[in-house]
Amino acid sequence: MNPVLPRRTLLAGAAAAPLVGFGRRARAQANTLRIGVLNDQSGPYRDTGGTTSAICCRQAVEEFGSQGFNVEVVTADHQNKPDLGASIAREWYDRNDVDMILDVPTSSVALAVAAVAKEKNKVHLNTGAATADLTGKACAPCIVHWSYDTYMLAKSTGGATVKAGGTSWYFITADYAFGQQLQRDTTAFVQAAGGKVLGASPYPFPGTTDFSSFLLQAQSSGAKVLGLCNAGGDTVNSIKQAVEFGLTKNGTMSIAAMLMFITDVNALGLDIAQGLSLTESFYWDLNDGTRAFTNRVKSKTPNNWPNMIHAACYAGTKHFLKAVAGLGIADAKKSGKAIVDKMKSMQTDDDCFGKNTIREDGLLLCPAYLFQVKKPSESKGKWDYYTTKVTSPAAEAWKPLNESGCAFVKA
Amino acid sequence: MTGFLARQGFSRAQGIAFVLMVVLIAVAPFQLYPVFLMKVLCFALFACAFNLLIGYVGLLSFGHAAYFGFGSYVAAWTAKNWGLSAEVAILLGGLTGAGLGTAFGWLAIRRLGIYFSMITLALAQMAYFFALQAPFTGGEDGIQQVPRAPLFGTISMQSDLHTYWLVAGVFILFFLLIHRVVHSPFGQVLKAIRENEPRAISLGYRVDSYKLTAFILSCFVAGIAGGTKSLVFGIATLTDVNFQMSGEVVLMTLLGGLGTIFGPVMGALIVTGMEQYFAQLGAWVTVMQGVIFVACVLLFRRGIVGEIGAKLKIIL
Numbered sequence: 001m002n003p004v005l006p007r008r009t010l011l012a013g014a015a016a017a018p019l020v021g022f023g024r025r026a027r028a029q030a031n032t033l034r035i036g037v038l039n040d041q042s043g044p045y046r047d048t049g050g051t052t053s054a055i056c057c058r059q060a061v062e063e064f065g066s067q068g069f070n071v072e073v074v075t076a077d078h079q080n081k082p083d084l085g086a087s088i089a090r091e092w093y094d095r096n097d098v099d100m101i102l103d104v105p106t107s108s109v110a111l112a113v114a115a116v117a118k119e120k121n122k123v124h125l126n127t128g129a130a131t132a133d134l135t136g137k138a139c140a141p142c143i144v145h146w147s148y149d150t151y152m153l154a155k156s157t158g159g160a161t162v163k164a165g166g167t168s169w170y171f172i173t174a175d176y177a178f179g180q181q182l183q184r185d186t187t188a189f190v191q192a193a194g195g196k197v198l199g200a201s202p203y204p205f206p207g208t209t210d211f212s213s214f215l216l217q218a219q220s221s222g223a224k225v226l227g228l229c230n231a232g233g234d235t236v237n238s239i240k241q242a243v244e245f246g247l248t249k250n251g252t253m254s255i256a257a258m259l260m261f262i263t264d265v266n267a268l269g270l271d272i273a274q275g276l277s278l279t280e281s282f283y284w285d286l287n288d289g290t291r292a293f294t295n296r297v298k299s300k301t302p303n304n305w306p307n308m309i310h311a312a313c314y315a316g317t318k319h320f321l322k323a324v325a326g327l328g329i330a331d332a333k334k335s336g337k338a339i340v341d342k343m344k345s346m347q348t349d350d351d352c353f354g355k356n357t358i359r360e361d362g363l364l365l366c367p368a369y370l371f372q373v374k375k376p377s378e379s380k381g382k383w384d385y386y387t388t389k390v391t392s393p394a395a396e397a398w399k400p401l402n403e404s405g406c407a408f409v410k411a
Numbered sequence: 412m413t414g415f416l417a418r419q420g421f422s423r424a425q426g427i428a429f430v431l432m433v434v435l436i437a438v439a440p441f442q443l444y445p446v447f448l449m450k451v452l453c454f455a456l457f458a459c460a461f462n463l464l465i466g467y468v469g470l471l472s473f474g475h476a477a478y479f480g481f482g483s484y485v486a487a488w489t490a491k492n493w494g495l496s497a498e499v500a501i502l503l504g505g506l507t508g509a510g511l512g513t514a515f516g517w518l519a520i521r522r523l524g525i526y527f528s529m530i531t532l533a534l535a536q537m538a539y540f541f542a543l544q545a546p547f548t549g550g551e552d553g554i555q556q557v558p559r560a561p562l563f564g565t566i567s568m569q570s571d572l573h574t575y576w577l578v579a580g581v582f583i584l585f586f587l588l589i590h591r592v593v594h595s596p597f598g599q600v601l602k603a604i605r606e607n608e609p610r611a612i613s614l615g616y617r618v619d620s621y622k623l624t625a626f627i628l629s630c631f632v633a634g635i636a637g638g639t640k641s642l643v644f645g646i647a648t649l650t651d652v653n654f655q656m657s658g659e660v661v662l663m664t665l666l667g668g669l670g671t672i673f674g675p676v677m678g679a680l681i682v683t684g685m686e687q688y689f690a691q692l693g694a695w696v697t698v699m700q701g702v703i704f705v706a707c708v709l710l711f712r713r714g715i716v717g718e719i720g721a722k723l724k725i726i727l
Contacts, residue, residue, distance in 0.1 A: 041693040041694050042694050042696055046694065050693075050694075074691070075691060076691050077692070077693050077696050078690065079686070079690070079697075080650075081650045082646050082648040083450065083646065083650060084686055084687065087446050087447060087450055087644065087687060088687065090444075090446045091444050091447065095444055107551060107552050108551055108552050108555075108646075108649070108650075111553070111556075111646075112555060112646045115555055115645060138555065175544075176550050177550025177552065178550070178551055205543070
């Protein structure tokens, strides 16, 4: 490359400089691919996503190396505010030349960012949000949803638990759309597997911190499984109180948390979390691949080992980079849809999830695992928390395509 | 120009500041990101509406998010489902705010001080739970993918810059309205109520109806701000009705300067700017915000604009 800048370029640059202003407008470099990790870094989802997501994304970039283009990773904290998430996403796509936005937990923010991505024809690879609408009602040809959604959680935890002997259920449900939806979906799978739902206690959300009366109702119902259709701090509180009330003593009742991550189990501690069942699509100790991946990243995030969101950030970034390399950087920068089409046309292959495919509607089909949390006495070391109870193969774990309600697939 | 501004009740200093602000609004989109600026303007309008109550009537409403949020829900819903044009949707948002404000205000103005604040907070929380449960708001997903409805049904709002001029127009219009109200005889009575309510009563003013009118007006403008914001971003979500939003608008007003006409605008710029441009700091963002707020409260007791005004011995 000629290191001397042509004079005309310099002049044009000097003339344009005042126009650039202080808005930190990134120069559009044809040779640089930018990935923006947008998630909660200071609030309730700090550990389930947060900086570990960015670390896993950078790990993928590092392993990918240079294949004719540079890759930059930028991060931002959306503080779980949809308008903030949407405005950062817009600015990234419009001004900072970001080609893909990664992670984005919290369904409302995810849907807002997905709408921006659709409008700008840029890639949004969601690993953090639960809503199945991302590949359903709100689907778009430039969106990929990787790791989990409400349907898969309900099917795995609901259906598989019944098969493992948890035939009668009682729900404690956060009384808003997310909780209700989870309860509806899970009920359907429990009943389809031959189980019974004995009752449910919806509780006002947000603001409920005392779950004692609901727990007593659950206890007196005689159900074998207590299903928690809530998330975050509510799940943690209800589990703690259930243990204090002795619900799980002598194996009378087991708790199934509908949305929980290994990072939450770590926060609770095995003394409290033991016996819980939950679903994830990744666990560091599943096989040689997952162990190898975790060994590579754990020194970078020693207190927060990867959960399925983090693993998906790694695997998704890797697959995205492969697609861009296959397409050529120039074509890739032009169209998000082209990149995602390429991603869908190639089989995914990574240490975390193995070999899988991305379906037409943008959903990654990977196996789902029903885990049970180990007793403290069974745990041999740091983060040794899960035993695998049931594996749902990729073909069965997810919502069938004809039920997804994704408009562009039908067309 | 000067004659026009004087007739609107602008003092010389305020007139200069106003012209400066309009120039900045006109130049800013070519320097900064227009979507960010639109957000600032929406929040600035919201803070101005709030300031009308706290700054000029002395009523601390702790539930302004309800009017802002429902304004944005109604504007978003009507624009999406009825395909209304932008100005009608925004106006409906404002009317929703005013309607809600009439009901809530009628109850709340019967009490003073902290009790007034608590009643507004309680009513706003009711509105929040309604938004959480009602089917039309979409629960925690909110109303998504609201189209940017064309203005007057014809002028396309697809480009950010077009939308920006609309938002800037709405902002300046209602900013002038609030300024006009504050500097009218009606506004003088409001200030009298703020300074000494029993005296205003003894002078024969029906204080309650003045307060209620100001309250409704403030809620109307808050609804307008909410409606505008929902069309800019194409979403209306629970964040807008949450009590944290009520807190944020208090913060903006305090930071900029209570009872100054330009203070809330400055406050909105700072708070929104920090939120947007500190987002890259990750876990440090809330810490930095806290430090800056503490510093502002310690250094600028009257708010930033209030302090500048005091230095220059002018009222801004």
